[in-house]
Amino acid sequence: MPLAEAETRPRRTEFALKSPEVLLKDLDAAIGDNDPKGTDARATVLQHMRTLLADSRAAAEETLIETGKGTRCAQAICAAEDAIIGAIHLFATRRVYPVQNPSEAETIAIAAVGGYGRGTLAPGSDIDLLFILPYKQTPWGEQVTEYILYMLWDLGQKVGHAVRSVDECLRMAKSDMTVRTATLEARYLAGEKTLYERLSERFETEVMARTGPEFIAAKMAERDERHRQMGNTRYVVEPNIKDGKGGLRDLNTLFWIGKYFYRVRTSQELVGKGVFAQSEFRLFQRAEDFLWAVRCHLHFMTGRSEEKLTFDMQPELAERMGYNKRIGMLGVERFMKRYFLVAKDVGDLTRIFCTSLEFAHAKDMDLVGRVLAPFRRGRQKIRGEKDFIVDSGRLNVAYPEAFESDPVNLIRLFMVAGREELLLHPELVKAVRRSLRLIDADLRRNADANAHFLTILTNPTYVERILRAMNESGVLGKFVPEFGRIVALMQFNMYHHYTVDEHLIRAIGVMADIENGGLRDELPLTHELLPQLNDVRLLYVALFLHDIAKGRPEDHSIAGARIARRFCRRLGLSPAETETVTWLVEYHLSMSEVAQARDIQDPETAKAFADIVQSPQRLALLMILTACDIRAVGPGVWTGWKGSLLRALYFATEPLLSGGHSKVTQSDRIEDARIALRGALGKWPDEELEAYTGRHYDHYWLRAEPELQIEHARMIRNADKSGEPFAGTIRVQGFEGITEVSFYTPDHPRLLSLIAGACTMQDASIIGAQIFSTRDGRAIDTFRLRRTFTSDEDEKVRATRILDTVKQLLQGQRQILIDLGKESRYNKRLKPFSLPAEVMVSNNLSEKFTVIEASGLDRIGLLHQLTREISDLNLTIGSAHIGTYGEKAVDVFYVTDLTGQKITSKPRQKKIHDALMQVFEKKPSEKKLLNA
Numbered sequence: 001m002p003l004a005e006a007e008t009r010p011r012r013t014e015f016a017l018k019s020p021e022v023l024l025k026d027l028d029a030a031i032g033d034n035d036p037k038g039t040d041a042r043a044t045v046l047q048h049m050r051t052l053l054a055d056s057r058a059a060a061e062e063t064l065i066e067t068g069k070g071t072r073c074a075q076a077i078c079a080a081e082d083a084i085i086g087a088i089h090l091f092a093t094r095r096v097y098p099v100q101n102p103s104e105a106e107t108i109a110i111a112a113v114g115g116y117g118r119g120t121l122a123p124g125s126d127i128d129l130l131f132i133l134p135y136k137q138t139p140w141g142e143q144v145t146e147y148i149l150y151m152l153w154d155l156g157q158k159v160g161h162a163v164r165s166v167d168e169c170l171r172m173a174k175s176d177m178t179v180r181t182a183t184l185e186a187r188y189l190a191g192e193k194t195l196y197e198r199l200s201e202r203f204e205t206e207v208m209a210r211t212g213p214e215f216i217a218a219k220m221a222e223r224d225e226r227h228r229q230m231g232n233t234r235y236v237v238e239p240n241i242k243d244g245k246g247g248l249r250d251l252n253t254l255f256w257i258g259k260y261f262y263r264v265r266t267s268q269e270l271v272g273k274g275v276f277a278q279s280e281f282r283l284f285q286r287a288e289d290f291l292w293a294v295r296c297h298l299h300f301m302t303g304r305s306e307e308k309l310t311f312d313m314q315p316e317l318a319e320r321m322g323y324n325k326r327i328g329m330l331g332v333e334r335f336m337k338r339y340f341l342v343a344k345d346v347g348d349l350t351r352i353f354c355t356s357l358e359f360a361h362a363k364d365m366d367l368v369g370r371v372l373a374p375f376r377r378g379r380q381k382i383r384g385e386k387d388f389i390v391d392s393g394r395l396n397v398a399y400p401e402a403f404e405s406d407p408v409n410l411i412r413l414f415m416v417a418g419r420e421e422l423l424l425h426p427e428l429v430k431a432v433r434r435s436l437r438l439i440d441a442d443l444r445r446n447a448d449a450n451a452h453f454l455t456i457l458t459n460p461t462y463v464e465r466i467l468r469a470m471n472e473s474g475v476l477g478k479f480v481p482e483f484g485r486i487v488a489l490m491q492f493n494m495y496h497h498y499t500v501d502e503h504l505i506r507a508i509g510v511m512a513d514i515e516n517g518g519l520r521d522e523l524p525l526t527h528e529l530l531p532q533l534n535d536v537r538l539l540y541v542a543l544f545l546h547d548i549a550k551g552r553p554e555d556h557s558i559a560g561a562r563i564a565r566r567f568c569r570r571l572g573l574s575p576a577e578t579e580t581v582t583w584l585v586e587y588h589l590s591m592s593e594v595a596q597a598r599d600i601q602d603p604e605t606a607k608a609f610a611d612i613v614q615s616p617q618r619l620a621l622l623m624i625l626t627a628c629d630i631r632a633v634g635p636g637v638w639t640g641w642k643g644s645l646l647r648a649l650y651f652a653t654e655p656l657l658s659g660g661h662s663k664v665t666q667s668d669r670i671e672d673a674r675i676a677l678r679g680a681l682g683k684w685p686d687e688e689l690e691a692y693t694g695r696h697y698d699h700y701w702l703r704a705e706p707e708l709q710i711e712h713a714r715m716i717r718n719a720d721k722s723g724e725p726f727a728g729t730i731r732v733q734g735f736e737g738i739t740e741v742s743f744y745t746p747d748h749p750r751l752l753s754l755i756a757g758a759c760t761m762q763d764a765s766i767i768g769a770q771i772f773s774t775r776d777g778r779a780i781d782t783f784r785l786r787r788t789f790t791s792d793e794d795e796k797v798r799a800t801r802i803l804d805t806v807k808q809l810l811q812g813q814r815q816i817l818i819d820l821g822k823e824s825r826y827n828k829r830l831k832p833f834s835l836p837a838e839v840m841v842s843n844n845l846s847e848k849f850t851v852i853e854a855s856g857l858d859r860i861g862l863l864h865q866l867t868r869e870i871s872d873l874n875l876t877i878g879s880a881h882i883g884t885y886g887e888k889a890v891d892v893f894y895v896t897d898l899t900g901q902k903i904t905s906k907p908r909q910k911k912i913h914d915a916l917m918q919v920f921e922k923k924p925s926e927k928k929l930l931n932a
Contacts, residue, residue, distance in 0.1 A: 017056065017079055017080060017083055018083065019083065019086075020083055020086030020087040020089070020090050020190070021090070023048075023052075023083060023084075023086075023087035023090075024087055024090045024091060024094070024095075026048065027044070027045055027048055027087065027091055027095075028095075030044050030048055031044050031045075036091070036095035036096050037096050042151075045088070045091060045151070046151065046154055046155065049084050049087070049088065049151070049155055050155055052080065052083070052084060053080065053084060053155060056076070056077070056080035057077060057080070057123060059076070060073045060076040060077050060080075060123075060296075061073070061123075061296075061300050063076065064293065064296055064297065064300075065320060068293055068321065068322070069289060069293065070288075070289045070290060070291065070292030070293025070294065070295070070296055071120065071285075071288055071289045071292045072289075073292065073293070073296045074120035074121055074122060074292045074295075074296060075119060075120055077120075077121045077122070077123060077296075078116065078119050078120055078121040081116070081121055081127060082112075082189060084152075084155075085110065085127075085129075085148070085152070085189055085190060086189060086190045088147075088148050088151050088152070089110060089144075089148060089189075089190040089191060090190070092144045092147040092148055092151075093108075093144055093191075096143075096147055097140060097143050097144055097147070099140060102140075104134055105134060105135055105136075105138050105141075106138055106140045106141065107134055107191070107192040107195060108131060108132065108133060108141050108144060108145070108191045108192060108195070109131075109132040109188070109190070109191035109192045109193065109195035109196045109199075110129055110130070110131055110132070110148075110189045110190045110191050111129070111130045111132060111186040111187060111188055111189055111196055111199075112127075112128065112129065112130075112186070112187045112189050113128045113129070113130045113162075113182040113183065113185055113186050113187075114126070114128035114160070114182055114185060115128070115185075115252075116128050116129075116187075117182070117185035117186050117187045118185055118187075118252070118255075119187065120292065122292070122295045122296050122299045122305070123296060123299035123300055124158075124299040124302075124303075124304050124305030124306065125158075125299075125305060126158045126159070126160050126305070127152065127157050127158065127159045127160070128159075128160040128161070128182065129159060129160070129161045129162075129189075130161070130162050130164065130169070130182070130183075130186060131145050131161065131162070131163040131164070132164065132165070132166060132169065132191075132195045132196060132199055133163065133164065133165045133166075133195075134165065134166065134192075134195060135165055136165060137163060141163075145161075145163055149161060158305070166195065166198055166199045166202065169183060169199055169203070170199075170202055170203060170206055170207060173203060173207050174206075174207055177215070177218045177219075177222075180207065180215070181219075181256060183199070183203055183207075184203075184208075184256060184259060184260060185256070185259075186199070186200070186203075204263075208260060208263075212260060212261040215256075215257070215260045215261070216257050216260070216261060219253050219256055219257055220253075220354070222253075223249075223250065223253050226243055226249065227245045233245060233498065233502065234246035234247075234340065234343040234344065234346075234347060235340060235343075235488075235498045235499040235501075235502035236497055236498060237311075237336070237490050237491075237496060237497055237498065237499070238308060238309055238310050238311060239308070239309050239339065239340075239343070240307050240308050240309075241291055241294050241295050241298070241307055241308075241309060241339075242295065242307040243307065244343075245343065245347070246340075246342070246343025246344065246346040246347050247291065247343065247346070248288070248291045248292070248295065250346050250347075250350055251284065251287065251288055251291070251346060251349075253350075254267075254284075254349065254350060254353050255267055257353070258270050258273075258275065258353075262275065267281070267284060267285075268281065275352075275353060276349075276352070276353070277430075280349060280352060283345050283348075283349060284349055286342075286345075287342045287345045287346050287349070290338070290339075290342045291342065291346075293321065294309070294317065294321075294339065295307070297317055297320050297321065298313060298317065301313065301316060301317070301320070309336075309339070310829075311492070311829065311832050311833070312828075312829065312831055312832045314332045314335065314336060314492070314832065315331070315332045315492075315832050317332075317335060318330075318331045318332040318334070318335035318336075319331065321335060323335040323338070327553055328551050328552045328553045329489075329551055330492055332492050333489070333490055333491065333492050333551070336490035336492070337488045337489055337490060337499075338488075339488075339490075340488035340490060340499050341487075341488045344472065344488060347472065348472065351426070351429065351472075352426060352429070352430075378392065379391050379392075379396075382416065382420060385398075385416060386398065387399075387402045387406065387409050387412075388402070388409075388413060388416050390420075390422065391425050391427075392425070393422075393423075394422055394423045394424060394425040394428070395413065395416060395417045395420065395422040395423070395424055395425060395428060396425035396427055396428045397409075397413075397427075397428055397431060400431075402431075403431065403432075403435040403438055404435070404438070407435075407438040407439065407440075407442075407443045407446075407449075408443065408446055408448050408449045408452070410432065410435060410436075410438060410439060410443070410449075410475060410479075411443075411449045411452045411453055411456075411475070411479060412448075412449075412452050413428070413432070414452075414456055414466050414469060414470050414475070415452045415455055415456050415466075417466060417469070418456060418459060418461070418462030418463075418465070418466040419462070421462070424469065424473075429473060432473050432474075432475060433473065433474065436474055436475070436478055439475065439478040439479055443479070444479060444480075444481075444570070445570070447572065449479070450570055450571050450572060451571075451572065453479065453571070454537070454541075454571045454572070456470075457508075457540050457541060457544055458536075458537040458540045458541070460511070460512035460513075460515040460516050461512075461516070463508055463509070463512050463540065464505060464506075464508055464509035464512055467505050467508060468505055471483075471487065471501060471505065480567070482548050482549070482563050482567070483501065483504075483544075483548060485551065486499075486500040486501050486504075486547070486548060486550055486551055487499075487501045488501065489501065489550060489551050491550065491551075492833075495633065495637075495885040495886025495887070495888070496633055496634065496886070497633060497634025497635065497637070498632075498633075498634060500547050500550045500551070503547060503632055503633065504543065504544060504546070504547055504548070504632075506632035507543045507546070507628045507629050507631075507632035508540055508543045508544060508628075509632070510627075510628040510631045510632050511539055511540060511543055511624070511628045512540075514526050514527065514530065514624070514628070515530065515536060519631075522631075522638070522640075522643070523627050523631070523643065525623065525627075525643075525646075525647050525650065526623070526624045526627055529620040529623060529624060530624070532617075532620055533617070533620060533621065533624075534617060535577065538573075538577055538580055538581050538584070538621065539584075539621060539624055539625055539628075541564075541567075541568065541571065541573070541581050542564070542581045542584035542585055542588070542621075542625055543625060543628055543629070545560055545563060545564045545567060545581070545585050546560060546584070546585050546588040546625070546629060547560065548560050548563055548564075549562075549563055557585065557586050557587070557588060557589060558586060560585045560586070561582045561583075561585045561586035563585075564578075564581050564582045564585040564586075565578060565582045568581050568582065580618065580621070583618065584618075584621060584622060584625055587612060587613075587622065588622075588625060588626070588629060590609070590612055590622070591609075591622050591623065591626045591646060591649060592626050592629070592630060592642075592646070594608075594609050594649060595642070595645040595646045595648070595649040596642065596645055596881065596883045596890075597853065597881050597883050597890055597892045598845065598851075598881065598892065599703065599846065599849075599878075599879045599881065599894050600645065600648045600649050600652055601652075601702055601703030601704075601879075602703070602846050602847070602848075602849070602894070603702075603847065604845060604846045604847050605649075605652070605845070605846070606649070606652040606653045606656055607656065608845065609649065609653050610653050610656040610657055613653065613657065614657070615657060616654060616657045616658050619650065619653060619654060619657055623646060623650050626646060627643070627646065630642060639736065639737040639738070639786075640733070640734075640735040640736035640737045640738075641733075641736040641737055641738045641767060641768075641784065641786075643736070644736050669701070669702060670698055670701040670702060673701035673702070673706070673709070674693050674701060676706055677693065677706070677709050677710065677713065678693075680706075680710045681710070681713055681714075684717075688717075692713060692716070692717070694775070695774045695775050695776055695778075696772070696774060696775070697772075697773070697774075697775065699772075699848070699878070700772050700780075703770065703772075703879065704770065704772065707731075708740070708742075708770075708782060711729055711731055711740075711742060712729075712742060712744075712780055712782075714729070715727050715728070715729040715742060715744055716744055716778075716780070719744055725745060725746060726743075726744070726745045726806075726807050726810065727743075727744040727745070728741060728742060728743050728744065728803035728806075728807075729741075729742045730742075730795075730796050730799040730800065730803075732787075732792045732795045732796060732799075734792070737786070737787045738767065738784045738785060738786060738787055739784075739785045739787055739795045739796075739798075739799055740782055740783070740784055740785075741782070741783050741785065741799045741802055741803065742780065742781065742782040742783075743755060743779070743780070743781045743782075743783075743803070743806060744778065744779070744780055745778065745779055745806075745810065746777060746778060746779070747773050747777055747778060747779040748779065748810065749871045749874075750867075750868060750871045751779055751781065751810075752769065752771060752781065752867045752870075752871070752877050752880065753864055753867040753868035753870075753871055754806060754809045754810065754816070755769075755781060755783060755802075755806055756863040756864040756867050757809070757816040757820060757861070757864040758802050758805035758806045758809060759783065759785065759802055760820055760860055760861050760863075760864055761805055761816070761820070762798055762801050762802050762805060763788075763798075764785045764786075764788070764798060764802060765785060765786040765788075765884070766783055766784070766785060766786075766863055766882045767784050767785065767786050767882050767883075767884070768783075768784040768880070768881055768882055769781065769782065769783050769784065769879065769880040769881075769882065770782045770879050770880075771877050771878055771879055771880065773876075785799070785802075816864070820860065820861035820864060820865075830857060830858065830859060830887050833857060833887040834857065835855075835856050835857040835887065835888055836856065837854075837855070837856030837857070837917055837920035837921065838853075838854070838855050838856065839852065839853070839854050839855075839912075839913045839916045839917050840852070840853040840854075841903070841909045841912055841913055843902050843903070843904065846894060848878075848896070848902070849878050849879075849894035849895060849896060849902065850894075850895050850896065850902045850903040850909075851892060851893070851894055851895075852870070852892070852893045852895055852912065852916070853890065853891075853892045854866055854889075854890075854891050854892075854893075854916050854919075854920075855888065855889060855890040855891070856888070856889060856920040857887060857888070857889070857920070858884055858887055858888060858889035859889075862889055862891075862919070862920075863882060863889075863891060865919050865922070866891055866893075866916060866919055867880070867893075869915050869916060869918075869919050870893060870895065870912075870916075872915075873911070873912055873915060874897065874898055875895040875896070875897060875898075875903070875912070876895060876896050876897070876898060876900070877893050877894070877895050878894040878895065878896065879893075879894045880892070880893050880894075881893075
C-alpha cells in the first residue's frame with residue numbers, strides 16, 4: 001500500500017505490549033485449574049503466545065506502512081519477542097518446573113545475542129539465544145531450556161541457541177571471533193541477572209582488554225571477504241540488503257568495532273568519542289532506518305527471511321514505500337535510486353569511521369593499519385604543489401583555506417591524488433564535503449578546472465580509481481550536473497547489472513585496462529586498432545558521456561549527443577574532436593545492434609553500416625567503444641561470440657570505407673571460398689569435390705564461415721556414405737563461449753521451429769542460427785547455443801541430446817507441448833517486467849531477403865513459437881539472429897516466400913506483422929501437443 005493511500009485512513013490504535021509478569025497472570029487466568037505441566041495447559045500457553053506474536057507483528061507492519069520507520073518496526077518486533085520469551089521463561093520456572101530452595105547451580109540466565117542482541121528484529125530473522133549457566137548443566141536447567149526452546153519452535157520461530165557456563169563463554173570467545181562478536185552483543189532477557197552481569201564484566205576485562213586491534217582487523221577482513229562474495233560493489237541491481245556492500249551488515253560492523261574499541265553502548269556515543277560528527281551520526285540513523293524499512297517490508301511480503309532485492313520484489317516494495325512514477329523514471333527506479341544513495345552513504349560512513357580509527361589511534365593499531373591502509377607518520381611537501389601535502393601517507397590540504405582561496409583545487413586535488421598515487425586523508429574528505437557549495441557555474445566554466453578534469457578522465461593509470469573517488473565524494477555530480485542526474489540511477493531491466501554511474505566508470509576502466517596492455521586475449525582487435533587512432537582521449541570522453549542521458553523520457557543517445565556537444569566545448573576540445581565524440585555518443589549502440597541482429601554475410605548489411613560510419617577512424621573508435629561498453633554491463637555479458645560478431649562486422653565494413661571494396665567481386669568471393677574448401681579437403685577425389693560444391697547455392701559460400709563449411713562437408717559426406725537421412729555435428733568453441741550444433745536432414749517447413757523446441761526442451765539458450773538448403777532439397781541448419789557447462793564434454797552431452805530430440809521429433813516419436821516452458825523458473829522471473837511487443841517487416845535491409853524483426857518480453861519457448869508461426873505463413877527462413885538483452889528478446893529473421901522472392905505485398909506484410917504480434921500476446925493455458 002502506498003504511503004499516500006495509508007495517510008487517508010484512520011490510524012490503528014497503538015499495540016499495547018504487556019510485560020512478562022502481566023502475561024504470566026493472563027496465562028494463569030487462561031489455564032485456570034488445569035495442571036500447568038499438562039498438555040492442555042501447554043496448548044493454552046502456545047495459543048496465547050501465538051496470538052500475541054501475530055497481533056504484535058500485524059501492528060508492526062501497519063505502523064511501518066503508515067510511518068515508513070524501519071528501525072521502529074524492527075524494535076517493536078524485538079520488544080514483542082522479548083515479552084514472549086520472558087513470559088515463557090516465567091511460566092517454565094514458576095509453574096512447570098518450580099524450585100522452592102534453589103541451589104546456586106539451579107539458576108539460569110537468558111541473553112539475546114547476534115542481531116537480536118542489538119534490539120532489532122526483522123519478521124523473518126532468527127532468534128539467537130544464549131542460555132548462561134553458573135557452572136555445568138543440571139537436570140532442572142536442561143528441563144527449563146528444553147521447555148522454552150520447544151515452545152518457541154512450536155510457535156514457528158527459527159531459534160539459534162547455545163547453552164554454556166560463564167567460563168565456557170569466555171573460553172570460546174577468546175578462540176572464536178564469531179562467538180566473541182555474539183557475546184559482545186549479548187543483551188539480558190530473563191533469569192538470574194547476576195549471571196549475565198558476571199559474564200559481561202569478565203568479557204570486558206578478560207577478552208576485550210588489549211585485543212581491540214585484533215578484533216578490528218578480523219571484522220574488516222570478514223567484511224572484505226563478504227563483499228568479495230557479493231561481487232565487491234554496492235551498485236548491483238539486485239542487491240542483498242543485509243550482506244551486500246552498503247547493507248545493514250556494514251553498519252553492524254561499524255557498531256561492533258565502536259562498541260569493542262571505544263566501549264560504547266549505543267551508536268549515539270560515537271559522536272562523543274569524536275568518531276562521527278553529529279551530521280554523520282544523523283546520516284547513520286537515516287541509512288539504518290531506511291535499510292530496516294526495506295528489510296522488514298521484504299520479510300512481510302515474502303513471509304520468509306528474504307534478503308535479496310530481486311526484480312520481482314522491487315515493484316511491490318516501491319509501491320509499499322510510496323515511490324510513484326515520474327517523468328522519465330518508474331516508481332521502482334526511484335526507489336532503487338534511493339537505495340543506492342543510502343548504500344553510498346554507508347560506504348562514506350565506513351571510510352570516515354575506519355580512517356578515524358587509523359589516524360586517531362595509530363600508535364596502538366599496527367595490526368589495524370596493515371588491514372585498513374598503509375600508514376606513516378609526518379607531513380611532507382609535494383614538489384611543485386603549494387596547496388597540498390602528504391599527511392601521514394595520504395593527501396591533505398596544506399592549509400584550511402585551500403578551497404575557499406581557489407575552488408579549482410576541488411578538482412585539482414583528484415589529479416594530484418592520481419598522479420602521486422595517494423589515498424585521501426579523512427580530514428581532506430570532510431573539507432571537500434563542506435566545500436561542495438563552491439562548485440558553481442563559474443567553476444564549471446573555469447578553463448583550468450576543465451583541463452584538470454580532462455587530464456583525470458584520459459589518464460589510464462588512475463582514471464577509474466579517481467573518478468570513483470570523485471563520485472563518492474559528491475564532486476563529480478556537482479562539477480558535471482548531467483552526471484549527477486544519473487548517480488545511483490538503476491534501470492529496471494535484467495540486462496544492466498549496475499547503476500548507470502557505476503557502468504560509465506567501469507566502461508572507462510575497461511578502456512584504461514586496454515591501454516595499459518590488459519585484456520589482450522578477450523579483446524584482441526582493440527589492441528590492433530589502438531595504434532591506428534589519432535587521439536585515444538576521445539574514447540575516454542565518449543565513454544564518460546555515452547549513457548549520461550539515461551533516465552530521461554527521450555532517446556538517451558540523441559539527448560546524450562546534445563550533452564556531449566556542450567560538454568566537449570567546455571573541456572576545450574576542437575570542433576572536429578567535438579563532432580567525433582558527439583557522433584560516438586549518438587551512435588554508440590549501432591555497431592552492437594547491427595552485429596547481433598543483422599546478417600553480417602549479407603553485403604547490404606556492411607553497406608548500410610558503412611553509410612552510418614563514413615570513415616575508417618570512426619569505425620575503429622566505435623569498435624573499441626562498443627567492446628568497452630558491453631564488457632562493463634556486467635559479469636558474463638561480454639562473450640567471445642559477441643566479440644566475433646563485432647570483428648566480422650568490422651572486417652566486412654572496413655574495406656568499404658578504405659576503398660578496398662571494388663577489388664573483389666561477389667563471384668570472386670564465391671570462387672575463393674570454393675577453392676579454400678578444396679584445399680582444406682585435399683584428400684577428396686576431384687569428382688566428389690566438384691559434385692559436393694555444386695550442391696550449394698551461391699549464398700552459402702558468401703554467408704557460411706570457412707570453418708563451418710569444412711564441418712558441413714565432413715558431416716554430409718559421412719551421412720551420404722551411411723545412407724542415413726539425418727545427421728548432426730557438434731563443435732564446442734571455448735573462446736567464443738558457444739556450442740555449435742549442425743543438422744543435415746531433408747528440408748521440412750517446420751524444421752527450424754522443431755529445432756528451437758528441442759533446444760528449449762534441453763534448457764539450451766539459442767543465440768544465433770544459420771539456415772541453408774541445397775539444390776537437392778536437403779537442409780543444413782546450424783544453431784549456436786550459449787555455453788552453459790565448464791566442461792567441453794558436458795557441452796557435447798547436452799548437444800547430443802538435442803540432436804537426438806530433433807531426430808525423434810522428425811520421426812514422430814516425441815511431441816512438443818504448446819505451452820513449452822510456461823512453468824519454467826525463467827518465465828516466472830520475468831513476471832515483474834512488461835515490454836511492448838514490436839514487429840517490423842522491411843525490404844530495405846537486404847537485397848535478397850525480407851527482414852522481420854520481432855522484439856518484446858522474452859520467455860522460454862518464444863523462438864519456437866515465432867518460427868512455427870513463420871512456417872505457418874509459408875515463409876522460408878534464410879538466417880536467424882537471436883538476441884536477448886535481459887528480459888528483452890530481439891529476434892531477426894531473413895525470409896523469402898516459397899519461391900525465393902521478397903515479400904512485397906502490403907496486405908501480406910500486415911498479415912505477417914499481426915500474426916507475430918499475436919505470438920507475443922498469447923498466454924497458452926492448456927497443455928496441448930504440437931505435431932511435427
